[in-house]
Amino acid sequence: MVEVYGLYTATVLGAVALFMMMPRRGYNPRKIGAFLAAATLGGLWLYLGRTLFQRDDLGVASAAMPYYYIFSFIGLTAAVRVITHTQPVYSALWFVMVVLASAGMFLLLGAEFVAFGMVIIYGGAILVTYVFVIMLAAQSEEAAEAGEDDPKSRSTEYERVAREPALAIVAGFLLLATLLNVAFRPMVPNPAARGLTAKEITQGIPAGEGVAGQPRILNADRRAAAGVLEGVDEKTKKRIASVVHADEVENVELVGIELFRGNPLGLELAGVILLVSLIGAVVIARQRGSLD
């Protein structure tokens, strides 16, 4: 019960911090807000470390742990900058940072295909479209006028003042508190659905679904672990040795098989959606607005 109150305290602190960082007229206590937000995040992580369960272990090499904290910190900082920056181009560039950081986290999770797909499609294609449209639309007279007397604030009035920040933050952080409640006490494994033996349940170690009883290790982890074999204790060496003879399936193969064997209809529908949106975009773009 105490854990829940700590979680709510952290959520409230985060909400206050974000409220301080929101763009508004007059005094902006941005630095204090940033410090408070970083402290809250650190507190949440410390807290997370205390409430973890062995059964939630993802089987990622423990050497990867600092990288999670680095990527997560970069991603969340960039996300805050996306919603608080007063210039849209910089918001878009910070969003590229969010995408890169989450791609790093996908690599930690052994999902190489998704990681590179994210960087190429999100960071490459979608974000370029956004920046292009921002460039196309942002050259308004209002911004130019604002920039004349103060070159530092070359952004329009509607960029510099957030709309209803207090209400939005209350709504967002209520949602966050609910989600974190689940995230900090995730998934009670359903023994019937996963076919665990009584011994496994008492030990709290879930078996991987692919190879029964094998530890949850992917090829990527195996290669990473093989690279740092010196200074590894006997137990870990045995663990690595136990999966050397498992079937070699790369992540791309795995996703491809699942995609084309498991979801042929979904794949076709995705193609149709892309075609429809292509036609729709052309039709919308060709309409003439009143150009004055």
Place this chain on the structure above:
Amino acid sequence: MNYPLDSLALSHFLLTGAVLFALGLIGFITRRNMIIMFLCTEMMFQGVVITLVAFSRFHMNAGGQTFVIFVLTIAAAEAALALGLVVLLFRRKRTLDAQAWSAMRD
């Protein structure tokens, strides 16, 4: 039941995903620039994708990663359509302020 872990757990990634989603939601409500509002929906997608991949790893099942590809498809379609609409609206009123269109409620 409760003992310290020295490696990554599902909760780590759920935390990051949840915070990204909430930040995207807040950004969607508070930002007044229509382009950035849609950028914030993309950020909510990012939070969902992190959660999906983490669950995919947790269950050692590629279904989550497969679903990410569909999310990407929808994100791309949304970007194309939404940005087309934004450009259209910008041509009408010469501003990206979403509140310029609040008269629509009348």
